[in-house]
Amino acid sequence: MKFIADMHTHTIASGHAYSTIAENCAAAAKRGHTHIVMADHAPSMPGAPHLIYFMASAPKYVEGIRVIKGAEANVLGENGELDLPEIALKRLEYVIASMHEPCWNPGKDKEAVTRAWLKVIENPYVDCLGHVGNGNYPFDMDTVIRKCAEKGKIIEINNHSFEVRRGSDVNCREVARLCVKYGVNIVVSSDAHYKDEVGVFDHSIALLEELGVPEELVLNADVDRLKRYFLDRKGIEV
Ligand SMILES: [Zn+2]
Ligand SMILES: [Zn+2]
DSSP: OOOOEEEEEOOGGGSSOOOOHHHHHHHHHHTTOSEEEEEEEOTTSTTOOOHHHHHSOOOSEETTEEEEEEEEEEBOSTTOOBSSOHHHHTTOSEEEEEOOTTTOOOSSOHHHHHHHHHHHHHOTTOOEEOOTTOTTSOOOHHHHHHHHHHHTOEEEEETTHHHHSTTHHHHHHHHHHHHHHHTOOEEEEOOBSSGGGTTOOHHHHHHHHHHTOOGGGBGGGOHHHHHHHIIIIIOOOO
């Protein structure tokens, strides 16, 4: 598989990342990518930018790379509430919903996490569930992934998780297997917090290869497939 976009990257705006959008795009161009998702942390993460950042317009093209303006929203509780209001969510081109310890920590309560994901999946503005393999947030994988298939949500296989989130390799393997079983779209992403990490997917790719994940499920392995997703689901050209 050849990849054309990194679907989860951070810039210095996130408060704990170290490159600008220009540096990230230059790195993406060097890797032969055409697109990048800029998904800075939404406001309840310590150090994250103000809501206004997610409502302002951003450059569409930087260094020849199409910048897909996104956010990594935080799940705040078991009702699936996010820390971005609808007025911001509807202006964004791509919304990842993730669980982060500083924003919500249900103490490995599997039922609470499952309930939260099921609610998040009902949110029409959410495109992708972020790093679900995090061992601190166990959930009923079969139920949640099946519902992703029903609602057309994307699951990311986050390369960074294999290094920093305990339990991720085992959990990601099971999640990816269920995505294949139920036909759920997958993206691979770096979750880069520095330019050199943009487009680094080696752990994620190894997992997809090991499981024989069909390429048709991997949205960012083909530019036409990626464009079709955004046109069909969101009515936007990327
Ligand atoms: Zn971060
Ligand atoms: Zn995250």
